[in-house]
Structure formats: C-alpha cells, structure tokens
Amino acid sequence: MNLKRVNAEMAQVRYGILTSLPIALLFVAVGAWWSSQRALKPIQAVTGVIKRIRAKGLDQRISGEEADREFAELIAVFNDMMDWLEKSFRQAIRFSADASHELKTPLTVLQAQLERAVHEAEPGSDEQRRYVAFGKELQRLKGITQKLLLLSRIDAGELNLNLRPLNLTRLLEGVIEDTEILAPQLEVECNLTPDLWVKADADLLKQVIQNLAANAVKFNIKGGSIRLTLNANDEQVRFIIANTGPGIPLEDRTKIFTRFYRGDKARNRQISGAGLGLSLAREIVRAHQGELILEDSSEGSTVFSLTFPRAGS
Numbered sequence: 001m002n003l004k005r006v007n008a009e010m011a012q013v014r015y016g017i018l019t020s021l022p023i024a025l026l027f028v029a030v031g032a033w034w035s036s037q038r039a040l041k042p043i044q045a046v047t048g049v050i051k052r053i054r055a056k057g058l059d060q061r062i063s064g065e066e067a068d069r070e071f072a073e074l075i076a077v078f079n080d081m082m083d084w085l086e087k088s089f090r091q092a093i094r095f096s097a098d099a100s101h102e103l104k105t106p107l108t109v110l111q112a113q114l115e116r117a118v119h120e121a122e123p124g125s126d127e128q129r130r131y132v133a134f135g136k137e138l139q140r141l142k143g144i145t146q147k148l149l150l151l152s153r154i155d156a157g158e159l160n161l162n163l164r165p166l167n168l169t170r171l172l173e174g175v176i177e178d179t180e181i182l183a184p185q186l187e188v189e190c191n192l193t194p195d196l197w198v199k200a201d202a203d204l205l206k207q208v209i210q211n212l213a214a215n216a217v218k219f220n221i222k223g224g225s226i227r228l229t230l231n232a233n234d235e236q237v238r239f240i241i242a243n244t245g246p247g248i249p250l251e252d253r254t255k256i257f258t259r260f261y262r263g264d265k266a267r268n269r270q271i272s273g274a275g276l277g278l279s280l281a282r283e284i285v286r287a288h289q290g291e292l293i294l295e296d297s298s299e300g301s302t303v304f305s306l307t308f309p310r311a312g313s
Helices: 004-052 069-120 126-155 168-182 202-218 277-287
Strands: 164-167 187-192 197-200 225-232 236-244 291-294 301-311
Touching (some): 069 126, 164 168, 168 202, 168 225, 202 225, 202 236, 277 291
Antiparallel strands (some): 197 301
C-alpha cells in the first residue's frame, strides 16, 4: 500500500497536537490560577484584616457578600468575635479611665488632709513621721492613677499631643542637673550634641526622660555611674542612657515594657514602683513617631535607646 497520504495526514495531526497542546495548557493554567485565586480570596481577606488588627484597629471587619457559603459562615463567626473583642476592649478602657478619673478627687482631698495633719502634729513626733509616711504612699498612689489615666487615653486613641519645636539638649541638661542633686553618690557622665531640636509635647517627653533617669538611679549600684549621650544625623535624634547595676536578666528583657511587670521579686521589695513607667514611656514615644528600645546590654549595665525624628531649630 502507498502510505504517503496516511503519513501526511498523521504529520498534520501531530503538528496540530503539538501546536494546540501549549495553548491548551496555557488556558488550563490560567483557569486554575483564576479558580484558586477566587477560592482563596476570602482567606486572603481574613489574613489581611488580622494583620491590620491592633489595639486601635479592632473595628476591622470582613465583607462576606461575594464569598461562598462555607467561607461566608467563617467570616460571620470572625466578625462576631471582633464585635465581642471591640466591645470588651472599649469597656476595659472606659473602666480604667473612669476609675482613674474618679480617684483623682478623693486622693487630692486625702493629700490636703495629710499635709494639714503633718503641719499640726508636734515636730519630730512619731505621729508626724507616720503622717509623712502616709503622704509618701499617697503620692505614689496618685502617680499610679495618673499613669493609668494616661495609658487609657493612649489605648483609646485620645491622647492629644501639644507638638511644638523643643530643644532636646536643653531639656536633658535640666534633667541631668536634677539627677545630680537627687543622686550625688553617682557619677553622671554626659555627651550632648548642642542645640538639637525635635517636635514634641514638652511635658510628656520630659516625663519619659525623667522616668528613664529615675530608673537609672533606682537600679544602680553604690558608687556607680550614669552615662547620657545625645547625637543626631540628618533625619533622627538619638538619646542613649546607660547605667551600671545588676543588669536585666535575659528572661526579663522581652517583658520589661509589659504593663505591671516587674522582674526580680526579691529586689522589688526594696524598690518602689508599679511596673507602668517603661510601658507608658514607650507609648508616649511611639505617639511622637519615635521608638524606645532596650539595647543589648552586657552584664553589669543597662542601656536604653530613644530615637525621634529631627526637627529644624
């Protein structure tokens, strides 16, 4: 038989298959990609919302109008959970703010009464010393109340910053003078670049610096030192405060900014504090678009670093 015609037809079939197969595979790949993207779209939406959720982002919700029935049920459960979390978080913030605010008036009255009792008591008497001790504890309680009220405002996104150009060098010089007076037994070293400016709320930023300086004094050793450094580049101002002392254990370094957390319980019985200072300081710094971190500290020292966007003079 003459197979020439059959071979020609088979060659055409082979050519057609080889030509159409890549196109068919391309269509299959595009169809599979489109189907997978459509199927994974609700999961990607859930993932995106979860990434955006923070304490101030509990109002995030997912629209399930275009999702399949199974995903629509999952999205509905997720949205219900977020409703409950947001409601609980708002109630906690409201309670903290209301409690702190309501405590201010009776604490102020108690302080006035104690001061009056101190003046009326016989000088040097046991009664007067007792009243003075009560006054110190009351002042500590007022400080905790003020910190709680400030933290509740930050959590609620209601912290109003009075941002103005601030000479950070001059502010630090004042804090250094106060530290030298309060802790004359410590050696205070400073290396401050003159005339560095930031845009900040002066009162809140001063509270942050004073808190860091107070911790450097409290957690120091006898005859120790405190080192303060201030420098800057074209974009940022960096402040570093380091102090000698027992240092912070490795297991505590990731928790020191947690509210009410205090490490080394035996030592804390001798040092006053409520574990709110560092957490409040970091929140204030972040509200100023800055960052407060614990640097890698060697044994026998503690180093904190604070960075701020630089402002013109």
